[in-house]
Amino acid sequence: MKGKVIFIGAGPGDPELLTIRGYKAIEKADIIIYAGSLVNPEVFNHRKREAKVYNSAILDLNEIIAIIEEGIDANKIIARVHTGDPSIYGAIGEQIRELKIRNVEYEIIPGVSSVFATAAALESELTLPEISQTVIITRPEGRTPKPKKESLTSLASHNATMCIFLGIGMINEVVDDLKEEYSENTPVAVVKKASWEDQLIIRGTLKDIANKVKEENITKTAMIVVGDVLNPGNFKASKLYDPNFKHEYR
Structure with missing residues (x-):
C-alpha cells in the first residue's frame, strides 16, 4: 500500500451534492483534512471510525503539509476536503507545489461550485x-x-x-x-x-x-x-432546440 493525497471538492453545503467519487474517497480515507466551517461536516459522516480528522482553518500551510507527510510516511490515504470546487479560491495550487517537491502522489476530484x-x-x-x-x-x-x-x-x-x-x-x-x-x-x-x-x-x-x-x-x-x-424579461429562445436548427450534438 502506498500513501496518497486526494483533493476533494465537497460541494457548496448540501451533503447530497457531494459527488459519488468524492463520497467513496472520503469513505476509504485514513486522514481527513477539511476546510473548516465552509465544509458541511455531514459530508464526512460516513468516514471510517478510526479516521483522523483535522480542521485546516486552524492550521497554516506548513502544518497541513506536516500532517500530510506523516500520513504519507505511514502509507495512509489522505482526503483533503475543500468547499465547492477546489479549483476556485481553494488554495490547492500552493499545496500541490509542496507535494510535487516531496514527490507525493495526489489526485483531484472536482466538486459542485x-x-x-x-x-x-x-x-x-x-x-x-x-x-x-x-x-x-x-x-x-x-x-x-x-x-x-x-x-x-x-x-x-x-x-x-x-x-x-x-x-x-x-x-x-x-x-x-x-x-x-x-x-x-x-x-x-x-x-x-x-x-x-x-x-x-x-x-x-x-x-x-x-x-x-x-x-x-x-x-x-x-x-x-x-x-x-x-431579470431578463421576454428573452429570445436559444438555437439549441429551434426546430429549424440542425446539428449533430442535440
Missing part, C-alpha cells in the same frame, strides 16, 4: 441568448492583491453576468465599483450559504442591494450575482 448552487437557488440560467453569453467569476481585492486589469470596474465594463466571491463584507465598495460600468438598475442577487438548510436569498439592484444586505446582517459566506440574466 457554490457558483452553480447559487444559480440553482436563484432559478437562473447565467447565459441567456442576446443578454449575456459570458460569466465572470471573480472577487474584490482584499488581503489578496489582484492584477490591475482584473479590477471589478474593469471587468464590469463587459456588462456580462458576474459572480463575485468573498465580497459581501465590503458590499459598499463592490457596488461602487460596479456602478462605474453597470446601470444602477442592474439586477443583483445575494445568496447566503447556497444549498444549506439556512440558505437566504436577497434580490435587488445595484441601487439598493447594499442596504438590503446590511438589513439582513450578512457579513460572510455569500455569493453576489450581477447581471440582466436575473
Whole structure:
C-alpha cells in the first residue's frame, strides 16, 4: 500500500451534492483534512471510525503539509476536503507545489461550485441568448492583491453576468465599483450559504442591494450575482432546440 493525497471538492453545503467519487474517497480515507466551517461536516459522516480528522482553518500551510507527510510516511490515504470546487479560491495550487517537491502522489476530484448552487437557488440560467453569453467569476481585492486589469470596474465594463466571491463584507465598495460600468438598475442577487438548510436569498439592484444586505446582517459566506440574466424579461429562445436548427450534438 502506498500513501496518497486526494483533493476533494465537497460541494457548496448540501451533503447530497457531494459527488459519488468524492463520497467513496472520503469513505476509504485514513486522514481527513477539511476546510473548516465552509465544509458541511455531514459530508464526512460516513468516514471510517478510526479516521483522523483535522480542521485546516486552524492550521497554516506548513502544518497541513506536516500532517500530510506523516500520513504519507505511514502509507495512509489522505482526503483533503475543500468547499465547492477546489479549483476556485481553494488554495490547492500552493499545496500541490509542496507535494510535487516531496514527490507525493495526489489526485483531484472536482466538486459542485457554490457558483452553480447559487444559480440553482436563484432559478437562473447565467447565459441567456442576446443578454449575456459570458460569466465572470471573480472577487474584490482584499488581503489578496489582484492584477490591475482584473479590477471589478474593469471587468464590469463587459456588462456580462458576474459572480463575485468573498465580497459581501465590503458590499459598499463592490457596488461602487460596479456602478462605474453597470446601470444602477442592474439586477443583483445575494445568496447566503447556497444549498444549506439556512440558505437566504436577497434580490435587488445595484441601487439598493447594499442596504438590503446590511438589513439582513450578512457579513460572510455569500455569493453576489450581477447581471440582466436575473431579470431578463421576454428573452429570445436559444438555437439549441429551434426546430429549424440542425446539428449533430442535440
